[in-house]
Amino acid sequence: MKLNLLLIGLVILMLAGCKRKSTDDYQYYKPYQKDSVVADTIKSVSLDTVPVQKAEPIVEIRGVDLNDRYIIVVASYSIEEFALEQKKELESLGLKPKVFMLNGDGWYKLGVESYDTFNAAKDALGILKKKEGLFTTAVIVQNK
Numbered sequence: 240m241k242l243n244l245l246l247i248g249l250v251i252l253m254l255a256g257c258k259r260k261s262t263d264d265y266q267y268y269k270p271y272q273k274d275s276v277v278a279d280t281i282k283s284v285s286l287d288t289v290p291v292q293k294a295e296p297i298v299e300i301r302g303v304d305l306n307d308r309y310i311i312v313v314a315s316y317s318i319e320e321f322a323l324e325q326k327k328e329l330e331s332l333g334l335k336p337k338v339f340m341l342n343g344d345g346w347y348k349l350g351v352e353s354y355d356t357f358n359a360a361k362d363a364l365g366i367l368k369k370k371e372g373l374f375t376t377a378v379i380v381q382n383k
Contacts, residue, residue, distance in 0.1 A: 301363075302335035305382065307353035309360035310339075311367060313377045315346040322347040325373070341382065348380060 303310060313329075313336075316322040322338045326349060329336040336351050351367070351374075354360040360379050367374040 301352045303337035303339075303350040303353045305337070305339060305353070307355050308382055309355070309357055310348075310350040310353040310380050310382055311360060311364055311377055312348045312350050312380045313367075313373050314349045316349070317346060319347045322349050325349055329373075341380065350380070351377070353382075 314322070314325060316325070319338065326336045326338055329349070329351065334351055336349055338347050338349055340347055352360075352363055354363065357379070364377055364379055367377050
């Protein structure tokens, strides 16, 4: 008798605990309004209506001389093709980047400027880090 009451109680608890979630409980899985695109919106946008701006040089163009002691590196890649693609993008901004590898470490570094003194490199790095995008993670690498 006690066993039957215990089993009935467990079944009632299980049924009460298995209630269906309300639709508000699924709010995190609802599509975000900006994620949906209306076909009419796509048709109304054309290349004629979008203004195109020419890329301006970001800083004074100095370039990279591998004979300098300090080089400002914006990225390192283990695959040379990735570094060369990023180099093309920076060249379109008016910079003179260079892809190089130090001491055969296996990393293709993308340098944008080089200096003989650490203080000059540090000042230039401060200016570059104020720019958005790839330059916020730039570092100074010592050559030799």
